[in-house]
Amino acid sequence: GENVEQHPSTLSVQEGDSAVIKCTYSDSASNYFPWYKQELGKGPQLIIDIRSNVGEKKDQRIAVTLNKTAKHFSLHITETQPEDSAVYFCAALYGGSQGNLIFGKGTKLSVKP
Amino acid sequence: DARVTQTPRHKVTEMGQEVTMRCQPILGHNTVFWYRQTMMQGLELLAYFRNRAPLDDSGMPKDRFSAEMPDATLATLKIQPSEPRDSAVYFCASGSRSGQWNTEAFFGQGTRLTVV
Numbered sequence: 001g002e003n004v005e006q007h008p009s010t011l012s013v014q015e016g017d018s019a020v021i022k023c024t025y026s027d028s029a030s031n032y033f034p035w036y037k038q039e040l041g042k043g044p045q046l047i048i049d050i051r052s053n054v055g056e057k058k059d060q061r062i063a064v065t066l067n068k069t070a071k072h073f074s075l076h077i078t079e080t081q082p083e084d085s086a087v088y089f090c091a092a093l094y095g096g097s098q099g100n101l102i103f104g105k106g107t108k109l110s111v112k113p
Numbered sequence: 114d115a116r117v118t119q120t121p122r123h124k125v126t127e128m129g130q131e132v133t134m135r136c137q138p139i140l141g142h143n144t145v146f147w148y149r150q151t152m153m154q155g156l157e158l159l160a161y162f163r164n165r166a167p168l169d170d171s172g173m174p175k176d177r178f179s180a181e182m183p184d185a186t187l188a189t190l191k192i193q194p195s196e197p198r199d200s201a202v203y204f205c206a207s208g209s210r211s212g213q214w215n216t217e218a219f220f221g222q223g224t225r226l227t228v229v
Binding site: 089 | 148
């Protein structure tokens with residue numbers, strides 16, 4: 001069935017280092033891949049997204065890459081800061097013309113000062 | 114600024130009671146999602162609507178859960194009767210879809226449900 005696998009489940013880095021989170025999806029028809037950041041007690045908030053017609057997108061310290069052939073996409077955070085500590089979720093749009101978002105299980109990122 | 118509003122933010126109820134969670138999507142959005150978040154399962158899609166019509170509710174236990182959109186400004190998720198295993202944070206999200214493309218899904222702050 002529809003599935004999004006996300007790794008790692010936890011990630012600890014030193015401030016200033018880079019962090020990479022990877023996701024794979026199963027539906028080759030998926031065409032939209034957002035990444036969400038969730039802070040404690042809040043709802044997930046979109047930080048970056050990518051559509052299937054591009055391979056990479058960057059927004060300041062955050063970038064996402066997409067490999068449609070391999071059906072995987074990754075989030076890259078450079079120069080990490082303590083405020084980047086949160087749970088990050090990847091998602092993929094399934095269902096063709098209907099379209100519903102299926103989420104990965106999340107990655108808890110801890111940035112140590 | 115535009116946001117998805119969920120009420121109540123917190124709900125504690127006794128097993129067997131009916132629970133109703135409400136969501137006001139962002140004005141103009143035609144797609145509404147209901148998700149349940151637990152430590153074990155992460156974010157699970159329960160149901161979603163487009164233009165107020167239910168498109169998929171296969172993630173929802175049909176015997177006790179029901180989701181409706183009585184109008185474009187209100188989505189509801191009901192649990193009757195509630196059980197302790199329903200304890201979770203329930204999120205509503207809204208977005209727009211036009212043709213092949215979607216906008217981002219905006220999440221509300223969630224309803225934290227505790228069934229004792």
